[in-house]
Amino acid sequence: MKETEVKLPDDFRCPISLEVMTDPVILSSGHTFDRASIQRWLDAGNRTCPVTNLPLPASPSLIPNHALRSLISSFLPGGLPAASTSGHHLDSLLLARLSFPSDAATLAAVLRLAQDGGGAGFRRLVADSGAVSVLLRHAPAADRPDLQDLALRALIHVSLDGDDARLGLLAEGALDPVVSALRGGPAAALAATLLTSLAVVDVNKATIGAHPAAIPGLATLLRGHDGRQRREAATALYELCKFAGNRPRAVRAGTVAPLLHFAGEGSERAVQVLALLAKCREGKDEMRKTVGFVRALTDVVRTGSPRGVEHGLSVLNLVCSDCQEMALEAIGEGVSGLCSVLAGDMDPKIGRNATELLLRLEILSSPCMTPNRRDR
Template identity: 25%
Template sequence: MRRDDLYITIPSFFRCPISLDVMKSPVSLCTGVTYDRTSIQRWLDSGNNTCPATMQVLQSKEFVPNRNLQRLIQMWSDSVAGRQPDADSAANSVVVPSQDQVKALVKQLDNSCFSSLTKIVCFVRESEENREFLARMDGFLKPVFDFMRNAESDIKLIEQVVKILDLMLNKISDKKPLLETNCLSTILLVLQRGSSDSQIESVRLLESIAVDGESKLKIAEKDGLLPELVKSLSKEKDPSLIEASLSCLIAITMPKRVKTNLIQSRTIPELKNLLSEPNTTISIIEKSLKLLETLSSCKEGRVEIWHDSILLQVIVQKVLKVSSKATEHAVTILWSVCYLFRDEKAQEAVVSGNGMTKFLLLMQSNCSPAVRQMSADLLKIFRVNSKSCLSSYDTKTTHIMPF
């Protein structure tokens, strides 16, 4: 919520992930993600069967009113109402400009006018039609990218520019200017000094431009950027920022050099903290395991994982406990360190964490063929090492051994 003389930061978790507006009637899907009732109903009525934020296939399209969040939003709205300006000031509040007014505002952007950017944000946020109109306008993107190239600009001004770019991500065909060193420096500045909302928007910008190996390396090798993204994974951070940062890191972590840099930046301990938290959301758990799976594909990552018996036991705990996606990522990690590279210390840690029971249950479940095969591989390893492993296994269920 913005006014020329009053700035009110809307908590990110009050916004609907679809409309980006404050939720009027928050409801939660079976994935745990909350949306405004009108937005998610429109999504489902259009024939979609996935969660828009996570793209996870919905086991049920039923949703449950999130009463606690609704009360928090109401309390916040009441507190904001008590700080509203008087009638004279209200007359100066920002209204959505017309298309002709936006054309005039774009011409003023060279003057670094914060008021013009604020009004353009209102225009862009209003509708898809407005975003398409602005994307087609000649002369709009140049000054916007010029702002991004100038990291010494006022942080509030840069935040408005980042917000515009984030809202128009799907409308901008050429995002290469954002890979320029100066633009990456500006994004780093927002991650270091910006509000939680603008940090989330900056991370989404990074993910949107990580489209090939070259762009992933440019982002990862920008001084200070990778450590700042890892810092965003801290469990004390906004959950929306954590989730956005995980998605971005997953997007840029395919090149081996990036994996090595991430491991050196102490990413694995941060992932361990997230997975150990009792109230971590399903989506964050899934993405943490996905990133951990990617890091386990290189030697440095595997070594750090199999040397941490507590982390291995935490991974085992997530099998069959969170979602099918989380189970697949967890089993792949365990298969990599225990079966593919046969680390005995890791095998002992998995067994002590009741891993054999989990794998036996997986063999009897409706898991994917890949997960079933990996579970069978792991059980073979444990059978070979039966003298050390089976002593801690509940023999009441040995009749379902698959071989």
């Protein structure tokens, strides 16, 4: 590519060739390269990222970085040549109509294409066509809830095309508009669902959690009265909190109390999230300060579903560990008797958790223990 007189940012240059990229693509490591350079690297038999040296899948995918390509093109007087594409193309009429602001009929057509117009190949077509950028601009537009709904639904189906699609959506700048859609209204549940899908990729968990409004936005939905929004928010938090770094963030966002309330209403997912939060010091401390926490979890263990019982026992195990005060409270709520019965449960996870908790309560309630000992 001929150099121009314009001073271009270093991020426009391929880490391999050091030339300005004409067809930037994202590797599964999250780094961007010019397609020709990274393809030569892979064709030579290399299966590590040239930047991080971390291993790559046996058949690495190259995701078009439309956002960066557009940015590079805007810096160059003549722009970039059209990127080569393969496979199917969106209908020319649909392409002609696909712009911002769009209309309901056009977005509905894009949704049908992403949803059932031919499976993964057609979802990939939507992603590679540039339609994603239009969908993302509609995602936070609460003033047009009909268009917002269609856009978020289409983005959810695009994300179902696999981890590469999820990485690509974040690279396209999906996080800000999706988090903005969490602020309320009928689209908030869809935004939480999309965050759940994006968070399936481990590197995305950290990126989403680091956004200053993502986890707090989910916490706000948990405190609301819309059942669907609460369910989707709990599911998104469960996926995000599999990454340990997000657990203290969730605690600081004030999720413990609404999760406890939701668990008391029979939400298995809420109990699962509490089990993850109890694995961090901040989570245990917050649970120990929450009035009625042990009583609520005891009710879950007493009347919950098998999965709720399993995770409820796990939470009590963690909260009572090294804390005689909580152990004595649990004994007072009848947890020891429950554990004696559940220790013989046919579900091995329930039996194991009950046995461990019963032993812990016996140790912490023994006369040799210092009264009311808390190790924070």
